[in-house]
Amino acid sequence: MGHVLAIDQGTTSSRAILFDDAMKVAAVGQEEFPQHFPQSGWVEHDPRDIWASTAATARAAIERGGVSAKDIAAIGITNQRETTLVWDRDTGEPIHNAIVWQDRRTADTCARLREQGLEGMVARKTGLLIDPYFSGTKLAWILDHVDGAREKARDGKLLFGTVDTYLIWRLTGGKAHVTDATNASRTLLYNIRNGRWDPELLELLDIPPQMLPDVRDSAAKFGMTRADLFGREIPILGVAGDQQAATVGQACLKPGMMKSTYGTGCFALLNTGENPVASSNRLLTTIAYQFDGKPTYALEGSIFIAGAVVQWLRDGLKMIREAAETQPLAERAGAEHGVYMVPAFTGLGAPYWDADCRGAIYGLTRATGPGEIAAAALASVGYQTRDLLDAMKRDWAGAAETVLRVDGGMTASDWTMQFLADIIGAPVDRPQVQETTALGAAWLAGMKAGIYPGREEFGDAWQLDRRFEPKLDPVKRERLYSGWQDAVSRTLTRR
DSSP states (O other), X not given: OOEEEEEEEOSSEEEEEEEOTTSOEEEEEEEEOOOBOSSTTOOEEOHHHHHHHHHHHHHHHHHHTTOOGGGEEEEEEEEOSSOBEXXXXXXXXXXSOEEOTTOOTTHHHHHHHHHTTOHHHHHHHHSOOSOTTSHHHHHHHHHHHSTTHHHHHHTTOEEEEOHHHHHHHHHTTTOOOXXXXXXXXXXXXXXXXXXXXXXXXXXXXXXXXXXXXXXXXXXXXXXEOOHHHHSSOOEEEEEEEHHHHHHHHTTOOSTTOEEEEESSSEEEEEEEETSOOOXXXXXXEEEEEEETTEEEEEEEEEESOSHHHHHIIIIISOOOSSGGGHHHHHHHHOSOOOOEEXXXXXXXXXXXXXXXXXXXXXOOOTTOOHHHHHHHHHHHHHHHHHXXXXXHHHHOGGGTTOOEEEESGGGGOHHHHHHHHHHHTSOEEEESOOOHHHHHHHHHHHHHHXXXXXXXXXXXXXXXXXXXXXXXXXXXXXXXXXXXXXXXXHHOSOO
């Protein structure tokens, strides 16, 4: 009973990681699944692919770890956030594909709500901006565009959930319709100050409250898996959205600590403690984690495109065969190439929140080649992180002297991490354990099960792999960043 299974359901793949009683990785299962792009700016997943890949990778991790279900004390779940699913309460069948967090189809709806002067009210209650990114307008769109959906929802025949809720419902055989506070805080429907689904927001989007899951702490009893899935029932004891799980996994458990995850997108969270900090710079106020009914809050900046820009170089431009090829290309380009890439493939997130702008490359000359394009792509992640960090410093004094803890696939690139340290002018710490998102989910579940240590001891166990110190001359740093700001200003539709 000394193992914990962490399910990490992401945007492009599902993963399951088995951790032993010392919180070390014992086995991994991973499976990519298809992405669907019905129209420009639309992104969907087939819920059956999400479920099938999750179940398959969980079984694979257990098998590769050489354990059985009786050796697993608990399951923790972490998930792509804001992705929206609706399914039939009786049959379990989805009524539409999952609408992914990247999807921009509700941009016009969001613009109308902003024009009605509602953004201030929504921000006060949810900590969020009115943007297609969040689940609420996606849910309303499904109810509006699937025949008979609103009537069925009002009759209690349909259920809504983010990915965690859908997976728990499937894992428990439909016995548990639940979520945790971190995922609820990303829906545009949840009041993060009083910890309740908000009636005014539900009425605004015409969402029947009977569709919504129960909200629990991040470490809580979420249900028992069906015995036939893994050989016996296993308790689900930890749940957190992927960025909050990474915050936990990076042991950013004290105010002023900050992490940034570089996956498909980039998400930076700054722990602000027990009091929510309202942003004046278009950042988000969110729940970092919740224990014993008491939320800990964070400021968050969301970048829609980080690792996805490298995927584009590979799959769109066919410029590279694998991600690792970008580093030697960037190194050959040098620092004075003058090319800037603004990767607004699905708009720009914080602090700009422009859903309509699209990607652009500036500074092209006859001398521009693959190296300059690769360097500009990697550098765009550093520039966007600087945007977020500067906004956080303006919002909250506690951000002034922070060290940035990083994780995610892009952190394997030393070039990218050194540029990041150079452009933000602060140390960047890469941990020994790279599986921070899954580790966060595993620790939540294992701590609740009583086999993993408490907060203090867990925080003390965090280990550094490498610190990247800024080396760039401050004058050059600001010149480079000024060029980035100019490129962004040319890209925005709302100037």
